[in-house]
Amino acid sequence: MADSQQKREGFSSGLAVFFATLGSAVGLGNIWKFPYLTGQFGGGAFLLVYFICIVLVGLPVMLSEFYLGRSTRRNAVGAFEKLKPHSAWRYTGVMAVFGVYLIMFFYSCVAGWVYLYLFKAVAGDFAGITAAAAKAQFGSVVVGPLSPIIWQVIVMATVSSILIMGVKQGIERITKTLMPLFFILIVLCDIRALTLPGAGAGIDFLFNVDFSKITPPVILTALGLSFFKLSLGMGTMVTYSSYFTHDNNLFGTAVKVAFSDTLVSMLAGLAIFPAVFSFGMEPGAGPGLLFMTIPLVFSQMPLGSVLLVAFFFLASIAATTAMLSLVEVPVAYFVEEKGYGRKKAVAINAVVILAFGALAALSADSSALLGKYTLFDKGFFDLFDYISSNILMPVGGLLVALFVGYIVKKSELREEVTNGGAIAAGLFDLFYFIVRYITPALLFLVFLNSIGVVKL
Ligand code: PHE
Numbered sequence: 001m002a003d004s005q006q007k008r009e010g011f012s013s014g015l016a017v018f019f020a021t022l023g024s025a026v027g028l029g030n031i032w033k034f035p036y037l038t039g040q041f042g043g044g045a046f047l048l049v050y051f052i053c054i055v056l057v058g059l060p061v062m063l064s065e066f067y068l069g070r071s072t073r074r075n076a077v078g079a080f081e082k083l084k085p086h087s088a089w090r091y092t093g094v095m096a097v098f099g100v101y102l103i104m105f106f107y108s109c110v111a112g113w114v115y116l117y118l119f120k121a122v123a124g125d126f127a128g129i130t131a132a133a134a135k136a137q138f139g140s141v142v143v144g145p146l147s148p149i150i151w152q153v154i155v156m157a158t159v160s161s162i163l164i165m166g167v168k169q170g171i172e173r174i175t176k177t178l179m180p181l182f183f184i185l186i187v188l189c190d191i192r193a194l195t196l197p198g199a200g201a202g203i204d205f206l207f208n209v210d211f212s213k214i215t216p217p218v219i220l221t222a223l224g225l226s227f228f229k230l231s232l233g234m235g236t237m238v239t240y241s242s243y244f245t246h247d248n249n250l251f252g253t254a255v256k257v258a259f260s261d262t263l264v265s266m267l268a269g270l271a272i273f274p275a276v277f278s279f280g281m282e283p284g285a286g287p288g289l290l291f292m293t294i295p296l297v298f299s300q301m302p303l304g305s306v307l308l309v310a311f312f313f314l315a316s317i318a319a320t321t322a323m324l325s326l327v328e329v330p331v332a333y334f335v336e337e338k339g340y341g342r343k344k345a346v347a348i349n350a351v352v353i354l355a356f357g358a359l360a361a362l363s364a365d366s367s368a369l370l371g372k373y374t375l376f377d378k379g380f381f382d383l384f385d386y387i388s389s390n391i392l393m394p395v396g397g398l399l400v401a402l403f404v405g406y407i408v409k410k411s412e413l414r415e416e417v418t419n420g421g422a423i424a425a426g427l428f429d430l431f432y433f434i435v436r437y438i439t440p441a442l443l444f445l446v447f448l449n450s451i452g453v454v455k456l
Pocket of ligand 1: 024026028229230231234236322326
């Protein structure tokens with residue numbers, strides 16, 4: 001182990017740390033989840049709630065995960081093992097790896113649809129499309145059976161070939177190139193959308209402030225969203241932070257990533273809703289918005305065909321960089337805990353993800369090949385999403401907060417998180433208080449609610 005520790009790769013600078021971590025946070029969640037929920041649940045008021053969730057839960061858990069990764073320089077399971085050898089805490093890591101697989105099974109499928117739509121946009125398939133045709137196109141994509149599987153394979157081939165190049169040559173190089181490009185593309189889409197006639201209604205939808213829409217279920221939605229958005233509770237941030245530079249300002253990185261990720265969600269909302277309203281459409285949530293409304297709306301505007309390519313390209317970047325961080329979790333685990341070579345670990349994981357991912361791809365619609373099979377009343381696609389997002393993520397986050405708040409020695413935590421007292425020493429006590437008392441209480445409530453014990 002000491003030997004492999006010495007050879008362990010890492011990111012080369014603070015900028016690399018920032019782009020890689022942001023690449024994990026920025027994903028499909030920014031494009032179809034966040035803007036829609038913001039508009040639906042009170043605009044500015046929802047943003048305020050989301051912001052409070054970030055401060056009380058998101059940032060403390062992110063910092064805790066950074067602590068676990070950087071202080072141990074291990075994968076999600078090894079980190080717990082190193083800090084508390086031969087204890088049951090390692091199962092928190094095992095659970096995270098399990099949860100990450102479930103996310104990857106359906107996330108790789110949606111990423112495949114996004115790649116396919118980029119391909120269609122380039123091929124000009126959306127020119128002059130009608131609402132009925134947009135619906136029919138998406139319908140045939142989710143029913144498949146062949147094309148969703150083929151595109152899922154293309155996603156995994158892309159992600160795997162980046163990961164095989166390693167942490168520096170793969171993850172760092174790609175995220176440092178793609179994230180700035182992502183920003184340019186999204187701003188381009190914003191400029192076009194905001195200069196359409198009638199764009200104001202879209203801005204109103206996003207930024208109206210309506211406190212009456214903030215109810216307990218909405219608060220829980222904001223909390224869950226902040227977790228999914230910041231890639232927490234799944235070992236992702238533990239794994240990435242194990243590659244951070246030793247002098248990285250962990251507080252600074254956490255705040256910058258959370259802020260930039262929220263900014264991206266806003267920019268995505270500003271690219272989508274002004275256009276949707278300008279063409280007199282109703283905004284819908286989720287996959288429908290991304291795969292039916294966008295092609296329809298963008299294809300109707302001047303320069304629309306170029307914009308569609310830009311949009312699905314930026315969505316592909318978001319999906320790919322998030323996938324990198326997901327797959328790296330089991331890859332690091334297999335390399336460090338099981339002694340696999342990196343290539344072998346990547347290849348085996350790609351095969352496993354594709355095998356189970358096919359279950360998701362073939363069950364995304366009730367008329368798909370496996371659409372009729374259900375477990376606990378849910379098809380595979382929904383089941384993977386439900387168990388990972390609603391159960392494993394909050395439980396994982398809760399356990400991380402409890403571990404860092406009660407098991408880890410305070411002095412060691414302070415030493416690592418403040419870089420030996422050099423950084424944000426004054427903030428440490430506030431962080432420690434929140435992570436011990438507030439974060440676990442809130443996450444426990446989320447968990448009870450999601451399993452139906454408490455109804456808020
Ligand atoms: N944060 C990603 C998104 O918004 C999803 C994700 C969740 C990535 C968990 C890694 C781990 O799409």
